Structure formats: structure tokens, C-alpha cells
Amino acid sequence: MSLAGSQASPATAGRGRPRSEAVERSIVEGVMKLLEEGVPLADLSIERIARTAGVGKATIYRRWSGKEELFVDVVRMAEPPDPELPGTSLRDDLVAILEQLRRRGLMTRSSALLHSVYAQMKSSPKIWAAYHATVVERRRRMQIEVLRRGQRNGELRADVDVELLNDIFVGPMLLRTVLRPEADLLEGLPEQIVDTLLEGLRPVSSR
Structure with a gap:
């Protein structure tokens, strides 16, 4: 499994020693x-x-x-690197986030080893908690900030709960990855999800 593109390890950063x-x-x-x-x-x-x-x-x-x-x-x-957000619009950033999730889902499906690793990890509460704190929560904070920025820029209604909205955006991709492994993860799916949801979430004056 390629480790190319992996980021500096949170577990190894800042310990005051030269890294090898x-x-x-x-x-x-x-x-x-x-x-x-x-x-x-x-x-x-x-x-x-x-x-x-x-x-x-x-x-x-x-x-x-x-x-x-x-x-x-x-x-x-072993995961894909965090997505590089274009920063050009709320739509573009959300598409980049969901595209990363789509590729992660494809990797998990194509790698029996990765599938086994995740299964073992979830069976260990300590490991799952550490993974959730260092990976899942960090990405969730990034996603929520994207939504808040969209509210500040007038691209998203100000009356919506961004915590809930984040789950609504990433939910369909995670559903197809975890609960519906037979479902397609085709190119263009991120755009389809984002455009469908944003249609009803933009401020009235922006539609």
C-alpha cells in the first residue's frame, strides 16, 4: 500500500527530536x-x-x-490526503470534500487489507477513539468551517445549523461507502449531492 502523500504524523510532531x-x-x-x-x-x-x-x-x-x-x-x-480546497466558492469546497470521501470509499472497497484494518480498528474502543480524535474530528472541524464561511459570504442561509448540515452533506457518501457497498461511487456524485442540497439552502436572493 502506497504511503505517498501522507501528512506529518500528529503522534510524532513536536517532540524535540530530529525525525527520520x-x-x-x-x-x-x-x-x-x-x-x-x-x-x-x-x-x-x-x-x-x-x-x-x-x-x-x-x-x-x-x-x-x-x-x-x-x-x-x-x-x-493509508488514507487519501486531506483535500485541497479551491476556496473559490462554497460549492467548489464542498465538492472537493466529497470527492475525497468518494476516493476513500473506492480505496476501501478495492483493498481487502484496508477493509480488514478498519474492521479491527473499530473492534478496539481505544484505537477507534484515538483515530476519531486525530482524523475524524479534525476533518469535521474543517468541513464545518467551510459551511460557516459560506454563511458569512452569503452563499448559505444563515438560519441553518451547520453541525447538522455537515452530516447531511457527507451522509450520502458515507452511506454508500459503509452501509451500501454495492452502490456506485461514480465520478460526478459529489457534484450531484452538493448541487441537489444547495438548491434549497441558498439565501432566497441568491437563487
């Missing part, structure tokens, strides 16, 4: 190798990961406090 991208990559790839071999998450000890990656256990602990934090980074790095 090569070492971190070898550790992450060591975890992926074990998962590809069918090793359950519960059996992924730091010692086993270190042996597979060809590093010492101390090298891992200098970067991650435990295997849960390491595993969250592995999953995060």
Missing part, C-alpha cells in the same frame, strides 16, 4: 507487512513490529507511546 522519515516508513511498512500476512491486531506486539521493521523497540517508543498510537498512524497514512 526512512525509519518511520520502515516501521509503518513493518506493521503493514504483518497485517498483510494475516496477523491480528491483538498479536501485533511492539517487539514483533520492531523485529519485522529491523529496528529496536526503543526506536518505536521514541515515536509512538504504544501500538495503538502506531496503528492509528498506519491507518491515517
Whole structure:
């Protein structure tokens, strides 16, 4: 699985030590190798990961406090990068956000390994909570800010609840990814969702 385009790890940033991208990559790839071999998450000890990656256990602990934090980074790095928002309009930014979700859904469908990884992660409350805090919540804050900016710019009605509205926008894509894996994730779906919803959410004077 390619790790290209992955962002700086929240778990490894700001610890006052020089980073070695090569070492971190070898550790992450060591975890992926074990998962590809069918090793359950519960059996992924730091010692086993270190042996597979060809590093010492101390090298891992200098970067991650435990295997849960390491595993969250592995999953995060396997995801598509955060979308680059055009910033030209509310519509364009929302389309970019949903396109990233569409591609993530396609990746999960095409990778049996990713599907297994997410399933294992959800079975561990500690890992799921860490993933939710470092990935899901961060992206949700970005999405809500896009909606608030749309309200400030007069592109979106001021009387709508942006927290609820965010769920309404991303809901159809997540529904097709998680609950309806047989449903198509075709190109153009983000535009279709955004245009359908914005039709009833723009201020009256903007329609």
C-alpha cells in the first residue's frame, strides 16, 4: 500500500527530536507487512513490529507511546490526503470534500487489507477513539468551517445549523461507502449531492 502523500504524523510532531522519515516508513511498512500476512491486531506486539521493521523497540517508543498510537498512524497514512480546497466558492469546497470521501470509499472497497484494518480498528474502543480524535474530528472541524464561511459570504442561509448540515452533506457518501457497498461511487456524485442540497439552502436572493 502506497504511503505517498501522507501528512506529518500528529503522534510524532513536536517532540524535540530530529525525525527520520526512512525509519518511520520502515516501521509503518513493518506493521503493514504483518497485517498483510494475516496477523491480528491483538498479536501485533511492539517487539514483533520492531523485529519485522529491523529496528529496536526503543526506536518505536521514541515515536509512538504504544501500538495503538502506531496503528492509528498506519491507518491515517493509508488514507487519501486531506483535500485541497479551491476556496473559490462554497460549492467548489464542498465538492472537493466529497470527492475525497468518494476516493476513500473506492480505496476501501478495492483493498481487502484496508477493509480488514478498519474492521479491527473499530473492534478496539481505544484505537477507534484515538483515530476519531486525530482524523475524524479534525476533518469535521474543517468541513464545518467551510459551511460557516459560506454563511458569512452569503452563499448559505444563515438560519441553518451547520453541525447538522455537515452530516447531511457527507451522509450520502458515507452511506454508500459503509452501509451500501454495492452502490456506485461514480465520478460526478459529489457534484450531484452538493448541487441537489444547495438548491434549497441558498439565501432566497441568491437563487
